[in-house]
Amino acid sequence: MPELPEVETARRIIEQTVVGARLTSIDIRLTKMLRLSPIQDPSVLIGASLLAARRRAKVLILPFSNDLNVLMHLKLSGQVSAHRQSERHTAGHPYPDPLGEYPHRTTHISLGFDNGWDLHISDLRQFGWFQIVPDDAVEPFLAEQAFGPEANDLSTMSVADFAARLAKRSVPIKTVLLDQKVIAGIGNIYADEALHKAKIHPATPANRIETSQIPILLDAIQWSINAGIEIGGAKIVNNKATMVNGFPEVHARVGEACPVCGDTIVKTRVGQRGTYYCPTCQPVPSPT
């Protein structure tokens, strides 16, 4: 799915278009999207106003005025697109064409608001979910996820806290960065970018990261996530991120030149995920 920057971009679009507006219609074409929802009848939301657009980790939280909330996860291929006449804002996976007709074959949910904006939720692979839950279920749901601090603002995570988490894990550092319970919001693209910025090989066992590298890695994570937010989320074409304003620097750029040292970026597999790094900037860690 969209990672934190893409979900944050979707949140901002929702905030700027339909927060404060009243829901006038909701059309759910693929009921599987509601498979985790305790409330199955979407019409209960009609007539209520959207109060805010929140985000925790990669989950969107949309509280309505009738004590109900929409919780949404875009997973690997979800997209939010807001439309009002000729105006359009889109975030998330771009399949098949953000400039084309909506709703289309993979637009599974559409919401209409009384200020003229329509929100279309599309999802090629259908891994995403959409829940309608009462107010008193929101915090328990989030608590159950046990998300770590937000990757775009790690001011609440001390170097000592992070070091303590890393010390308990023998798996590759990249795998730990993808664990939402350690830090929330990092995905495959930004894990590669953060490790390149910090000059750490992605397969380095987490418990063997040098103490001096830990604060550098914390800074690098925030840098990569905020770089992603600045460009409005990664731009995916044919399942590959394309560079916008020099970002990403290594992800999906196998065979190209490292922007730091000029060496050729290579691709490997770490924790079953495609992984890109620069062999010069990120040397294989020395044994023991």
Place this chain on the structure above:
DNA sequence: TGCGTTGTTTCACC
């Protein structure tokens, strides 16, 4: 044709 793709959950196995 088979493989890989911005994520998370579950399960078997230590």
Place this chain on the structure above:
DNA sequence: CGGTGAAACAACGC
């Protein structure tokens, strides 16, 4: 119990 590795969910383009 807790950590780890792999499969599963599914559709599409190369």
